[in-house]
Structure formats: structure tokens, C-alpha cells
Amino acid sequence: MLASRVMTLEKTDFYPDLFSAGDKIYFDHNATAPLCRKIVSSAPELLEAFGNPSSIHQFGRRPKKIIRDARNQFAKFIDCHPLELIFTSGGSESNSLVLKSEFLRAKKAGIKNPHFVVSKIEHPASIKSIEQLKELGLKVSWIEVDRNGQVDFSQYQSLFQEPVHLVSCMLANNETGCILPIKEMCQFAKSQGAKFHTDAVQALGKMEFSLKELDVDYASFAGHKFYAMKGVGALFSKQGNVIENLISGGGQERSRRGGTENTLGIASMGIVAEFFPQQKSYIEYVRTLRDSLEEKLVSRISNLEILGRETNRVCNTSSVFIQGVDGESLLMNLDLAGIAVSTGAACSSGNPEPSPVLIAMGLSHAEAQSSMRVSLGWGSTMAEVDRFIEELEKVVIRLRAIKENGGEL
Amino acid sequence: MSKGRVLLAMSGGVDSSAAAAVLKEQGYDVVGVTMQVWDYNKSCDLTMEGNGSCCSSIDVEDARSVADTLDIPFYVMNCEAKFKASVIDPFIQNYLDGKTPLPCVDCNTFLKFDHLLKKMNELGCDYLATGHYARIDKDRYGNSVVVTSADTFKDQTYFLFTLPPEILPKLLFPVGGMEKPKVREYAERAGLSVARKKDSVGICFVGKGKYAEFMEEHGNFDPKTKQGVFKQYPDGKILGKHRGIHHYTYGQRRGLGLSHHEPLFVIKTDVSDNTVWVGPEKYLFSQRLEMNNTHWHTQLEEGEIVDVKIRYAHSGAKARVYKNENGTAKIEFLESQRAITPGQAAVVYRDNSLVGGGWIL
Numbered sequence: 001m002l003a004s005r006v007m008t009l010e011k012t013d014f015y016p017d018l019f020s021a022g023d024k025i026y027f028d029h030n031a032t033a034p035l036c037r038k039i040v041s042s043a044p045e046l047l048e049a050f051g052n053p054s055s056i057h058q059f060g061r062r063p064k065k066i067i068r069d070a071r072n073q074f075a076k077f078i079d080c081h082p083l084e085l086i087f088t089s090g091g092s093e094s095n096s097l098v099l100k101s102e103f104l105r106a107k108k109a110g111i112k113n114p115h116f117v118v119s120k121i122e123h124p125a126s127i128k129s130i131e132q133l134k135e136l137g138l139k140v141s142w143i144e145v146d147r148n149g150q151v152d153f154s155q156y157q158s159l160f161q162e163p164v165h166l167v168s169c170m171l172a173n174n175e176t177g178c179i180l181p182i183k184e185m186c187q188f189a190k191s192q193g194a195k196f197h198t199d200a201v202q203a204l205g206k207m208e209f210s211l212k213e214l215d216v217d218y219a220s221f222a223g224h225k226f227y228a229m230k231g232v233g234a235l236f237s238k239q240g241n242v243i244e245n246l247i248s249g250g251g252q253e254r255s256r257r258g259g260t261e262n263t264l265g266i267a268s269m270g271i272v273a274e275f276f277p278q279q280k281s282y283i284e285y286v287r288t289l290r291d292s293l294e295e296k297l298v299s300r301i302s303n304l305e306i307l308g309r310e311t312n313r314v315c316n317t318s319s320v321f322i323q324g325v326d327g328e329s330l331l332m333n334l335d336l337a338g339i340a341v342s343t344g345a346a347c348s349s350g351n352p353e354p355s356p357v358l359i360a361m362g363l364s365h366a367e368a369q370s371s372m373r374v375s376l377g378w379g380s381t382m383a384e385v386d387r388f389i390e391e392l393e394k395v396v397i398r399l400r401a402i403k404e405n406g407g408e409l
Numbered sequence: 410m411s412k413g414r415v416l417l418a419m420s421g422g423v424d425s426s427a428a429a430a431v432l433k434e435q436g437y438d439v440v441g442v443t444m445q446v447w448d449y450n451k452s453c454d455l456t457m458e459g460n461g462s463c464c465s466s467i468d469v470e471d472a473r474s475v476a477d478t479l480d481i482p483f484y485v486m487n488c489e490a491k492f493k494a495s496v497i498d499p500f501i502q503n504y505l506d507g508k509t510p511l512p513c514v515d516c517n518t519f520l521k522f523d524h525l526l527k528k529m530n531e532l533g534c535d536y537l538a539t540g541h542y543a544r545i546d547k548d549r550y551g552n553s554v555v556v557t558s559a560d561t562f563k564d565q566t567y568f569l570f571t572l573p574p575e576i577l578p579k580l581l582f583p584v585g586g587m588e589k590p591k592v593r594e595y596a597e598r599a600g601l602s603v604a605r606k607k608d609s610v611g612i613c614f615v616g617k618g619k620y621a622e623f624m625e626e627h628g629n630f631d632p633k634t635k636q637g638v639f640k641q642y643p644d645g646k647i648l649g650k651h652r653g654i655h656h657y658t659y660g661q662r663r664g665l666g667l668s669h670h671e672p673l674f675v676i677k678t679d680v681s682d683n684t685v686w687v688g689p690e691k692y693l694f695s696q697r698l699e700m701n702n703t704h705w706h707t708q709l710e711e712g713e714i715v716d717v718k719i720r721y722a723h724s725g726a727k728a729r730v731y732k733n734e735n736g737t738a739k740i741e742f743l744e745s746q747r748a749i750t751p752g753q754a755a756v757v758y759r760d761n762s763l764v765g766g767g768w769i770l
Contacts, residue, residue: 329531332484336440336532402530 029377036227070270077273079210090233091201091222092125104244119143119169120360149178149308164194172203177317206314232265287315413535414438421468425540426475428583430599441483446492495519501628507678508752518571538581553577555763560588570766637683642676660748696745700767
């Protein structure tokens with residue numbers, strides 16, 4: 001049963017063979033995913049619709065329709081009303097937009113020091129927005145997350161002793177894949193009169209969820225983590241919310257986000273949503289691969305820990321702590337062997353500091369530096385998993401031998 | 410057929426960039442790496458080039474672009490913590506102790522030829538290469554020795570005296586056999602964007618001449634506690650107040666702010682009471698020095714006359730070296746030398762080859 005599923009899904013025309021790059025293995029889908037093939041084949045036609053979607057004349061009609069279609073498709077996919085979607089340039093903009101907008105709303109309502117409750121493992125787009133807003137009077141309380149990526153609910157509740165304006169917590173964590181109990185957290189926040197934002201960038205395509213069911217006020221999405229294009233994303237803003245825009249402009253996105261629309265990018269999000277009807281089977285397929293990868297990791301390599309393994313996680317991510325192995329050297333070795341994984345978030349790879357997420361989860365500096373993230377995708381195969389394990393085992397044995405020998409081979 | 414895999418330290422400058430092209434042409438598999446040693450976002454204007462710095466973000470991008478041009482793998486390694494502990498902190502402490510530090514040697518000792526040597530092993534590389542102007546040769550007994558570069562003006566062997574001799578067979582200095590103009594020409598021919606980039610000068614993490622400001626920003630001391638007076642050497646006449654001893658180094662003439670009938674130089678600094686002694690140039694001359702933490706690559710014969718450099722820009726002077734058991738040594742020059750500066754290195758050569766060296770006390 002399992003084998004046949006693996007067989008049938010191995011070469012779908014959904015996933016690009018334009019990416020099955022010879023002998024290279026891409027296991028870094030949480031950094032970005034390859035482009036859905038259908039986008040590539042549709043692009044020429046979409047690009048011909050060069051008109052400005054806001055134009056009244058006929059040149060505006062086709063791009064306007066392209067955007068409308070994509071809005072409907074994507075809204076259906078995440079289960080919201082199409083007009084509740086604001087297309088942005090990506091996840092970072094969506095997160096920045098909601099946090100700054102809500103801060104401004106609170107200020108305008110006369111609250112001197114608006115109070116946000118934010119998890120410690122948010123993406124830098126959120127954390128840095130918060131840092132900026134703190135200078136303008138924002139008060140922040142931090143939600144703690146444990147070594148399994150889980151929230152201590154009573155600690156969370158204790159943050160509401162003062163009135164809370166907004167809670168921001170991600171749906172799935174980029175580094176561990178841990179799923180946070182957003183529905184319950186949101187329910188509690190609402191009972192306390194707070195609004196709720198979830199960064200769902202890493203959840204898209206890796207778990208099933210419905211915005212209606214989660215009942216959040218805001219949710220952020222990025223196209224490129226979902227096999228759509230880079231430079232496009234969305235913010236779900238529930239009907240009734242008022243947005244203070246970050247980018248002022250000509251009234252696009254119902255005046256919530258100015259700037260002539262990125263027609264092709266927006267279309268790409270619709271295409272993936274539309275072309276991905278069997279979400280469940282893809283998710284199950286990737287989960288099978290990931291679970292098998294983890295079993296092999298644990299059985300073949302000693303002193304190895306998979307973070308959050310016993311908890312609810314998205315289907316594709318493994319955060320692996322390998323004792324006595326420097327993550328930086330591990331990553332470079334694998335890269336030289338044609339295998340892409342990551343340590344920490346890709347955005348910070350120019351500056352390979354230990355992952356703040358892992359530190360927030362209570363790992364020591366040294367432990368975080370001995371960690372790597374493996375993230376599979378819809379195009380990953382069992383053969384790749386096996387080759388990865390083989391290569392990894394070789395590298396780990398060598399690095400540990402060198403370490404025992406004081407740096408020498 | 411590959412001649413082996415080489416880990417190359419790339420700074421984004423012309424020399425290490427040309428080294429990458431040379432190695433590639435010679436048939437090595439090159440892996441480029443830049444050590445991010447200092448967060449320049451904090452201290453530098455990112456849009457300025459040639460801040461006299463070797464590893465600012467722009468330089469990292471230059472190194473990356475060279476690696477792309479040559480199509481070699483390239484990585485940035487974060488070495489900030491190690492750099493701070495082994496280079497910056499001792500640099501500041503040396504200054505506060507009244508010495509004139511030489512951080513490039515510490516960077517070589519603890520980063521380039523220690524940390525990167527480990528990385529060389531970890532990445533399964535056969536060699537470690539840098540863009541230093543130096544050569545490795547065999548002496549008459551077949552041992553590897555460091556020899557001065559073809560470009561005698563650029564020669565950087567002065568900074569390499571702490572290299573453990575046993576690692577020499579693992580090292581490659583691809584531009585050591587070339588003169589600087591040839592290196593630029595080579596880079597130009599290889600199509601490298603950095604071919605005409607300005608040479609870095611001074612100490613990479615400080616920026617032009619702003620030593621005192623740097624220490625006040627990064628050192629753990631109160632600048633006010635470093636203030637004191639100028640005294641005339643040797644009679645002790647007080648000539649005025651100064652801004653703090655970390656502003657002054659041995660032999661310094663500029664920036665003293667004293668008017669006197671003859672040029673005044675810093676003759677010594679006394680950290681116990683923050684006195685800066687100044688006097689005429691003649692007091693800067695001496696015929697001997699003592700040094701500690703010595704490193705030796707080859708043996709010296711009793712009473713042998715060798716060449717000794719007492720600073721990077723020094724052309725070397727004839728001297729005899731007397732080693733002690735405890736890693737210290739005494740050097741006596743045949744003629745007296747100007748400004749033998751504590752904190753700098755005395756590096757010993759026989760003809761062109763590096764014999765060893767130590768830290769001037």
C-alpha cells in the first residue's frame with residue numbers, strides 16, 4: 001500500500017522535473033520550494049496580459065480577471081471569503097503589515113502602550129517589527145515554547161493579566177515543523193477581547209487547515225513556500241478588520257495595500273491552490289517519507305535527537321540535533337556532496353548564528369549549533385531519502401572522528 | 410584529474426581572489442570560505458568601500474562574486490566570537506598595557522591557521538590556502554620552511570612566525586611567487602571584479618586610525634581613568650595633560666598637542682600612573698630587545714648573525730639571538746635600531762627563510 005503510493009506519486013506532472021536536478025538532492029523546502037510546473041507553462045499567456053488591472057479600458061480587464069480568479073482559488077483553498085485576502089509581496093510584508101497596522105489602530109484608539117502577546121519563535125519579520133514598535137511604546141509579553149515546540153497554556157493565559165490588544169503566534173514553526181494549538185489559543189484570546197494573528201507561512205501545503213475553523217482575525221501566507229512564485233504573498237484579514245496600510249497608493253486591494261498588482265505572482269498562488277486538489281494525499285505522501293527518514297536517522301546514527309518528534313508536526317520537517325557535530329561543517333559537507341539542508345533560517349544564513357528558535361525552545365548554544373533542518377517537498381523521493389541517509393552517516397562519522405582527535409584526521 | 414581539494418580563505422581582496430584563480434588553473438578543487446569576524450553593520454558605513462577593512466560586508470560580497478565567477482563553492486563562516494576572544498580583546502588589553510599590538514598575527518595564529526585548519530579536515534580538504542605573500546620551500550634537510558615572497562615589498566612572512574612548522578606541508582600560498590602587479594594582472598585576466606580594488610591598509614576591524622575611539626567603544630574600561638600627564642624624558646618635567654594613555658603608542662609623534670622647541674616622541678607609557686613620557690628622537694634608539702612566547706621553525710647556531718625585522722615595514726637588521734629555556738630570548742643588533750616597540754614582533758630570518766620570532770617586551 002505504502003510502496004504503491006510512493007510509486008504513483010513519484011513523478012506527477014504537478015512537481016517540476018525541471019527541478020529533479022540530476023544527482024542533486026533538495027531537502028530545504030522550508031526555505032523555499034521549487035516552482036509548480038503549471039505556473040511555468042501558464043506564464044507566457046499570463047504575461048501577455050500586461051495591462052494595469054485598475055484601468056477602465058479593455059486592457060485592464062484580463063489582468064483584473066486573472067487576479068480575481070486567483071483570489072477566488074486561493075480563498076477557497078484556505079477557506080475564507082475572497083475579499084478577506086490582501087495580496088502582498090510575501091510573508092514578511094504580511095507579518096509587518098498586520099503588526100504595524102494593529103499597533104496604529106490601537107494608538108489611534110487612544111491606547112498609550114498597546115499590549116501584544118507574541119511567541120518567542122516567530123519569524124524575524126515579526127520579531128523585528130515588534131522591536132521597532134517597542135520604540136514607539138508597544139508593550140510585549142512573550143509566549144514561552146518548550147523543547148518540543150509546545151506552548152504551556154497556563155503560561156500563555158497568565159500573559160492576559162493586563163488587557164491584550166493582539167496575539168501573534170505562528171501556526172507551524174519553520175525550523176521544527178511543530179504545530180501550535182492556534183484554535184485553542186485564539187479562542188482564549190477572543191474571550192479576553194484580544195485579536196489574533198497567525199503566521200501560517202510554513203503551514204501552507206504541509207497540513208490541512210481551515211481559516212474558518214481556526215477563527216483567527218489575521219493570517220500570513222507566502223507564495224514561494226507553496227510552490228508559487230517569490231515576491232508574492234497574502235494577508236488574510238477577517239471581514240470587519242480595518243487595515244492601516246504600510247504601502248499607501250492608488251486604492252488597490254481595497255486601499256489596504258497600494259501598488260499596481262503583481263499579476264503573474266498573484267496568479268501563481270491561484271494556480272497552485274487550484275492545481276493541488278488532492279492536498280491530503282500529498283501531505284500523507286510526504287509524511288510517509290519524513291517518518292521513514294526519521295526512523296532511519298535514529299537507527300543509523302547514535303546520539304541523535306529529533307526535536308518535537310512526539311508532538312503534532314507538519315508533514316515535511318525534521319529538526320535534528322546530532323551530538324558532537326558542528327552544523328555549519330555538516331551543512332557544507334552535504335552541500336559539497338550535492339545535498340541541500342539548512343541550519344537555522346535561510347534568511348540568516350549570511351550570518352550563521354545559532355537558531356534563535358532553537359534557543360527559545362531551550363536548547364543550549366552548543367546544541368543549537370549541532371542542529372540541522374531537513375525539509376522535504378512534494379517532489380522528494382524515497383531514493384533521495386536513502387542517499388541522504390548514506391551521505392549523512394559518512395559525514396557524521398568523519399566529523400566525530402576529527403572532533404575526538406582534537407581537530408585532526 | 411584533480412590535484413586535491415583546497416580550502417581557500419577568501420577576504421574579497423585581490424590577493425586571495427587571484428589565489429582562487431591560480432589554484433583552479435593548477436587543477437585543484439577549490440572551496441572558498443570567508444570568515445565573518447566582525448559585525449561591520451554595527452561600526453561601518455556599508456556603502457563605503459576601502460575602509461581599510463578586510464572583512465566588511467562588501468568584502469564578503471566581493472569574495473562571493475569572485476567565487477561565482479570562478480564557479481567554486483563558497484561559504485561564509487561566522488567566527489565573530491572566536492575573533493573577539495582571540496584578537497579583539499587581547500588587542501585592547503595590549504593597548505591598555507602600554508603596548509602596540511599586532512592583531513594580524515593573532516588572527517593568523519587562532520583563526521586562519523587553527524580554526525580554518527580544523528575546517529580543512531572537517532570538509533575533507535587536502536590543503537589550506539591563503540592569499541599571503543609568502544612561499545613554502547624545502548631546506549637542505551628536506552624540511553618545509555617559510556620563505557619570503559617574490560614581491561619583497563609585499564612580503565607577509567613577518568605575520569607568519571607563529572605557524573606550527575608541522576602544518577607547512579598542508580599549506581599553499583598561491584600568489585607568493587608573484588609580484589603584486591602580476592597578481593592584479595592575473596585577476597584581471599581571470600575576469601575578477603576585484604582586480605582593481607584598493608589594497609587594504611591598517612587593521613581590518615578598526616578603520617583608519619581611529620584606535621582610541623575603537624577601544625572606548627569596545628573595551629571594558631572608563632576612558633576617564635586613563636587620563637594623566639605628559640612628562641619630559643628623562644627629567645620628569647610635566648608638559649601638560651593628555652586625553653588618556655590609550656591614545657598614545659611608543660614612537661608616536663603626531664597628535665600629542667604639545668608645542669616644544671624640538672620634535673617630541675612618545676618614549677614610554679607608564680600604566681601605573683598613566684604617565685606618557687615624551688622626549689627627543691634619540692631616546693627611541695636601542696641596540697637590544699627581549700621577547701617572549703617565541704616560536705622557532707629552524708635551529709640557530711651559536712653566535713650566528715641573522716636578519717631581524719622589528720615591525721612589518723622594517724627592512725631588517727643584522728643581529729645575534731640568544732635563546733632562553735623558558736621561551737624568551739634576547740636579541741642584540743649590530744647597530745642600534747629606532748623604535749623597538751613592545752607588543753610588536755621580532756621576526757628572525759636566515760637569508761630568505763623564516764627562522765622564528767617572538768613578542769617584543
